[in-house]
Amino acid sequence: MHNLNIMVKTLLTGILIIGMYMLCLDIRFESKWNILVEMSVLGKTRTLIPEYNKLYKIWNYNPSFLYNYAAVLNKASDFRTSNAVIKECIKYVNDYDIQILLANNYYNLNDLSLAEKYYMNASNMCPNRFIPLYGLFLVNQKRGDQKKCYELASLILNKPIKTMSSTIKNIKREVYVFNKSKKAINRLDERNEEN
Template structure:
């Protein structure tokens, strides 16, 4: 048992997961707490110092990454502030976060976050995620659920229940800095822990007739869920076969999959890209705009900019390219597209201004794409200067 525990601890440390190390440190501290023969004040002081040391070490170990998360939390709190009670719904974070990040960076261009901001799909904090999705109401329900589980443990503090409580505690701590709820395995563990904690405490006395009704309802619900799951898996499979191809015949498959996949922003984005590459611009724009209801995203803004650019609506294209640039200020592609847009529109001043911005922009990752963009812009600006 202890060897297994040691192996788990070593694996977490070797993985380099700061959240994992902090989680295991706190859980081990609580577990060892009764066995440490210090006075209460000394125990508390040592525990607090250990946690603060780990937090500080984790921050300075990967400072840029930590600052990036601070930006995400800051923008996420702005979301909560704007819709505090009921939240934005299940897909609230994906649908709105990048807009908030763009607005924040537009208002605070010298905040120091410009080089750190990137495309974000999670708030890196499950509690913030709950508040964004369901508001304070969701948090109240969560807190009541936690209190119920603690009550169940206190009422019958068996060893297996203590282990279940430690398990939930570790998930709870890890949830402060990451997104464990995106993994089905975590949900399975949570369900098992909850079952262990509540077993023997929550007893339902249901008459036989009502039990039969519940059984029928459960079977019907499972059958319906199974059908929906099969439809979804089949649709995902068919989509996977055509996702990287834009052949005209694939559009019929995209259209056929819309009833099942029509609320999936990634599917809508792919469908819109396929239409765009086949030059069906009006349909592509309609679908991309519909996708924007579910998904505020850097790539989607670039796509919208490309559609408008091809439709010769340069003003709208400029808006979307600039928004993409604000969403991810460290990236060169939006500025390059804007540069090409001004060149195509004959806007020499805009072209020169954006071109100089590209050349002056700090490089976060010196990729081949970035080098090609900068080399091309440098040549063209040099040619303009000579003439």
């Protein structure tokens, strides 16, 4: 009985030591990551990529780190690597922000079909948001599909605003200018057809 108590105590002590060690590793990881996030906010994104790479190799299975790392890679214009990291993140969490990041990466890689797919996913996840519609507008503008752009412009201009922001103002302004110039071109075409 005495030997059994010693074995149980030894086993519990071992488990406690391993647990404390793992907790210390996790705290150290989170601390380093927090420093990188703060430095990224200060605009030092490109110089932080090697440090993010090091942390990625010892990743602690926090999907928020994967999203943050993919966003930093996107900001540094490394769209392919950003997609690889964000697709790993999707195994754990898949939300609006992830869909927007994927769409943005594919848009910048000129893969307009996948960009459109992910902007549509984001729009379906959060139908009240302007950014997915604006992304679709930009995709179709890049394709040269003026008719689709005009439809999206109308949707954006008529979409109710829940909370005004500078992003929404800029989107509405750009789409308004496009819409206005499109109407002017249509009137000019109609006059030319009449003459």
